[in-house]
Amino acid sequence: MKVTIDAGLCTGCSLCVTDVPEVFEMGDDGLAKVLVESPDGELAEKAKDEALNCPAAAILIEE
Ligand code: SF4
Incomplete structure (x- = not known):
C-alpha cells in the first residue's frame, strides 16, 4: 500500500x-507529511x- 496526503485538501x-506520529509529521509549511x-x-x-x-479526507491510501 502507499500513503499520500493531498496538500490541496x-x-x-x-x-x-x-x-x-509513526507515519505522519507536520511540515514547515503547516501541512501534514508522510514519514x-x-x-x-x-x-x-x-x-x-x-x-x-x-476531517478533510486528505489522506489517500492506494492498495
Ligand atoms: S488529519 Fe488530515 S487535514 Fe488534518 S493534518 Fe492530517 S492530513 Fe491534514
Whole structure:
C-alpha cells in the first residue's frame, strides 16, 4: 500500500500527527507529511484508520 496526503485538501489540523506520529509529521509549511509511505502490518492499519478520521479526507491510501 502507499500513503499520500493531498496538500490541496489538508487543513493542517494535525490530527493525524497526534494519532499516528509513526507515519505522519507536520511540515514547515503547516501541512501534514508522510514519514513512512509504505507502512506494513499494524502501522498500515493505523494509516488506513486515519484516512477515515481525517476531517478533510486528505489522506489517500492506494492498495
Ligand atoms: S488529519 Fe488530515 S487535514 Fe488534518 S493534518 Fe492530517 S492530513 Fe491534514
